[in-house]
Amino acid sequence: MKRKKWSELEEQTLLSKYSDLLTSGTLSKLKTREKKFRPIADHVNTIHHLQDPIGYPFKWSWRDVSIKVQNMRHQYLGVKQKIRISKDEFNWKDGENHWENFLKYKEVFGDVELEVKSKKSSGSGDSDLFKDCGDLGFGIDSEDYLEEDDQEEEDGEEEGDVNGDDDNDNVVGGGGEEDGEFGGDKGNGEMGIGRKDKMKKGLGRK
Numbered sequence: 001m002k003r004k005k006w007s008e009l010e011e012q013t014l015l016s017k018y019s020d021l022l023t024s025g026t027l028s029k030l031k032t033r034e035k036k037f038r039p040i041a042d043h044v045n046t047i048h049h050l051q052d053p054i055g056y057p058f059k060w061s062w063r064d065v066s067i068k069v070q071n072m073r074h075q076y077l078g079v080k081q082k083i084r085i086s087k088d089e090f091n092w093k094d095g096e097n098h099w100e101n102f103l104k105y106k107e108v109f110g111d112v113e114l115e116v117k118s119k120k121s122s123g124s125g126d127s128d129l130f131k132d133c134g135d136l137g138f139g140i141d142s143e144d145y146l147e148e149d150d151q152e153e154e155d156g157e158e159e160g161d162v163n164g165d166d167d168n169d170n171v172v173g174g175g176g177e178e179d180g181e182f183g184g185d186k187g188n189g190e191m192g193i194g195r196k197d198k199m200k201k202g203l204g205r206k
Helices: 008-024 033-049 062-082 092-098 102-109 123-136 142-154 162-174 177-191 193-205
Strands: 084-086
Touching: 008 033, 008 062, 008 102, 033 062, 062 084, 062 092, 062 102, 092 102
Parallel strands: none
Antiparallel strands: none
């Protein structure tokens, strides 16, 4: 099955509709993500998919729009890092060479400050993004963000690898208690428990 991918024109339509709702004050009156993003999804579908289902084969849901808005924020930060000349200087015009809707996003949502990179895992950076979602007037579930983030990376644009994370989790979980007696001995040995038991058994045999 072909993965769903937003076109540049659909992104522009999404941003324009979001801007209209924000400027009119309508967005602030809508209290749930579904109520905020359903009108935007309907508008994008009406302009593109319903008019040209071959050129725009995907019908977007409010959830798709919700995910896309957060991923565009992530993409904006990535491009901003690329066009950084010095600590406080950026080549803004070059931003559109990396992402056509870069300046359009900046116009609608305002500039987003680059996060200071830490020595921790990249996952901490994602949590910082979620922490700042209040600035956009809505909340984003981290699982939603990861869901499309995986898709966008495969398409060469923007979703961390959910499957990869799951594999890593399985390795961590499987290396200790669930690997059977050999894996268990190894895992407990690292904590100093299994090793002490073995020493006691050895002393008892003598």
